[in-house]
Amino acid sequence: MTLQNPELLLPHGFDYIKHVMSYSKGIALYEYLVANLNWQQPQIQVFGKLHRIPRLQSFIADNDVNYSYSKQTLSSEHWPSVLDDMRMRLQKTYGYRFNALLVNWYRDGNDCMGWHSDDEPELGINPFIVSISLGASRKFVIKEKTSKTTYNILLENGSGLLMHSTSQSGYQHALPKQTRVKGGRINLTFRSVGQ
Ligand SMILES: O=C(O)CCC(=O)C(=O)O
Numbered sequence: 359m360t361l362q363n364p365e366l367l368l369p370h371g372f373d374y375i376k377h378v379m380s381y382s383k384g385i386a387l388y389e390y391l392v393a394n395l396n397w398q399q400p401q402i403q404v405f406g407k408l409h410r411i412p413r414l415q416s417f418i419a420d421n422d423v424n425y426s427y428s429k430q431t432l433s434s435e436h437w438p439s440v441l442d443d444m445r446m447r448l449q450k451t452y453g454y455r456f457n458a459l460l461v462n463w464y465r466d467g468n469d470c471m472g473w474h475s476d477d478e479p480e481l482g483i484n485p486f487i488v489s490i491s492l493g494a495s496r497k498f499v500i501k502e503k504t505s506k507t508t509y510n511i512l513l514e515n516g517s518g519l520l521m522h523s524t525s526q527s528g529y530q531h532a533l534p535k536q537t538r539v540k541g542g543r544i545n546l547t548f549r550s551v552g553q
């Protein structure tokens with residue numbers, strides 16, 4: 359299936375930007391982050407059993423941020439300069455302050471993220487989240503909570519997805535398994551916690 363013109367298919371609160379950086383910068387940044395971040399694989403409890411999440415994560419934040427992501431607390435890392443520079447550029451562009459960054463590394467198409475909304479109370483009402491994709495293209499699925507209508511979009515290397523207004527209160531999203539995808543992908547979500 360080819361997914362075309364994702365900009366046209368998204369519900370209110372989701373905006374896709376095909377190029378926030380060049381293709382070659384996206385790939386170079388992917389490689390740099392794979393080699394240089396402190397990757398963790400936290401355990402979560404599902405029906406009373408502990409499981410390692412199906413991807414790796416790194417959580418980067420200002421010193422005063424304390425954000426429990428899905429009830430598991432990741433250790434908090436300092437901002438590498440390349441990501442701090444990106445945060446400054448995004449803050450200028452969108453007029454919004456970000457003090458935390460959750461990084462997910464999907465090593466191949468077997469790694470995934472289940473249905474959720476980023477609606478933790480620390481994020482406030484109608485949070486503004488900027489999501490940057492690096493590496494392999496992956497399908498991202500959005501589901502309206504009441505009608506269950508779903509929207510598929512392809513998140514490509516070097517792209518941005520803005521999530522704002524009712525994108526969390528009215529919808530869930532997921533990154534499904536795509537076992538045929540052999541390449542890795544990193545997703546950066548710039549967030550504002552407790553401000
Ligand atoms: O990998 C993605 O594109 C989604 C990540 C996500 O939903 C999250 O970090 O909350």
Ligand SMILES: [Fe+2]
Pocket residue numbers: 474475476531
């Ligand atoms: Fe999310």
